[in-house]
Amino acid sequence: MPADPATPTRIAVQIQPQHTDYPAIRRLCATLEQMGVDVLLNWDHFFPLAGDPDGRHFECWTMLAAWAEATERVEIGALVTCNSYRNPHLLADMARTVDHISEGRLILGIGSGWFERDYDEYGYEFGTAGGRLDALDRDLPIIRDRWTRLNPPPTRAIPILIGGGGEKKTLRIVAQHATIWHGFGDAETIAHKHEVLDSWCARVGRDPAEITRSAGVAPTPGRTREQIDSYAENAQALYDVGTRLFTVGLSGEEYDQLDRVRELLAWRDDVNR
Template identity: 50%
Template sequence: MVRVAIQLAPERADYDAIRRAASEAEALGVDAIFNWDHFYPLGRDRTGKHFECWTMLGAWAESTRRAEIGAMVSCVSYRNPDLLADMARTVDHISGGRLILGIGAGFREWEATEYGYEFGSPAARVREMGEALGRIESRLAVLNPPPTRRIPILVAADGPRALRLAARHADIWHTFADGEAFSRKSEQLDEHCREIGRDPAGIERSSFVAGDPWVVGAELRRRGIGMVTVIAGGPRYDLGELRRWLAWRDETT
């Protein structure tokens, strides 16, 4: 079965609109609701309204009841990894065990600089992500009280080094690649899993989607994608595309 998620971009909108969109998406039957971990809107116009990721997840933990919630994805350089683990454990408890912990290396240098964070080379950022994942897992193992469940870790990864980290740490692998590029990266992930003795089937494959699901959905399933994520942005969140993907999910699975 393919799961359908939505990313509600927390940009250019009042929070009331974001909360209503999250509640409506859950009522429609979405499997997971994500925001993102940025400080400004994406695109050329940086002046629009924007809200912070993890504060919002704490609110969603109370305002939703069934769908999983999380960041797609949380930049590891923005928070101490042990603190991030504690934040995740807390949101896990508030939500009744519905958090997905999304992790990525970050890609917006100007945004990091604006908020006073160092922004290293791609190799340095992937190395930092690997160190952070280890610390997060170690901290989650000793927190009191512990998480309500083993919190699923989603790793956004495209390059070879990051894919190795996904093979070791991820329950869900997310990529921006599509088509044949997705399949090549998925095969690389499988190989990295086999190198460390892990069953590749234990990692769910995740991708953003657009278009008519009855046209493109069959290929996504053939390529092994287990979770598809529709993106909706403010100021008014149009959930029409989400409705189509949910209808396709319910009709074909």
Template identity: 55%
Template sequence: MSRPVLIGVQIQPQHAPRYDLIRDAVRRSEDMGVDAVFNFDHFFPVNGNPDGETFECWTMLAAIAEQTERVRLGALVTGGGYRNPDLLADMARTVDHISGGRLVLGIGSGWFQRDYDEYGYDFGTPGQRLAQLKENLARIEARMKKLNPPPLRKIPILIGGGGEKKTLRLVAEYADVWHTFANVAVLERKAKILAEHCAAVGRDLMTIQRSVDWPGAADATTLVEAGVTLFRLSCSGPDYDLSEVEGALRWRDKQTG
């Protein structure tokens, strides 16, 4: 299955004292030609001043869906323990309708303990969070079939993580996009394990898109050869500097001729 190489920018909703700074970054990103705009699902900054400004993920996604016309959009990634999964399915369906069918439902098991502790969620153990993610994915899938009006199409699921026994099994069972943090050697090893999980559940490995963080143009070319077709770059407030994104887009355009 041949896929185009895509560039996504994660506009992190942190260290921005006003939402218009984020709105402007989204506008500039779409005008530059990025393929996807992501945010993240944290209630506090994940770097820099830990008590700095932050905005909530899903209300922002609805605004991005209304503001944009072309780009895919989604959370990279929704914290799996923050929301009732049936409600999350409804939220995703609604944002997808607002966008005209451009949402990617990114979800993971969660890792930032402060988010859980300060908002009253049970952090638990890594194993418990992965078990909850498995249950949530099944409930999201079931709820999508009951919503009225239904989703515009099957909303793609993006799962973030690289755990070989549990996370990659969930990728094989549910994901359309797999986002991981890996160099070529690690990616190729994990891809072999993912292929084993896909075989066990009767899934074609090639139906799962591979996504990684942008490593620079030289390494990106090698990763494309290893099957990666989506690269994520990140920028943070208050400046939302997109200069690195410009370079990645020039590289992408050379790949497509």
């Protein structure tokens, strides 16, 4: 289903909390907010995903609480929280608290989990991909129910962002529970996933227009940095198939490389005119 042209285009930056110190993360948050980025995201892992596997790394949700105090305008969240790492009632309460600290700027990004080292070193049962998705399906209604029973309740209906593109389970869960769907791939892949998601919405009785479509903006796979396509051109291709939230990631060693963010912000302002 094509996105409503009136839906504003937004830019998110995933500040990957690896290979850096926290003061650098805090400075980057302030810089990106001043530049006009719409959403700041981190991720929910315990070890780096690239580079030195034992390099410096920081935890997700304590960081989000700090961001809630350190920023004023941007929405904040994880891309994405691992459902396996916390009791769903506790996660609901954590999210409600960060929602209040931020005065209503939290997005609950959540997924079923995949990074086996996190599970092994922190004592969680890894299980199977299907089992982890079943747990996510089970826990999302628990989270939403807990929000109705907390005192005080959340300041708003906290948006739920679900990441992942599995067509048999994940996109059904998205159709049932998500405010935002985040996918991965080129425009052709994303367009196909949109069609599958729309079909799931029809099956579960959900208006597909209620789900904002999000995707990562990355250079063409296999190209060197000198050969990369324009980030704006890649974003435009995704925009043309209905994406409206665009994410670019920055790892610790890239925090001063903001040209791609500037390019995307200029493109966003142009399409939103």
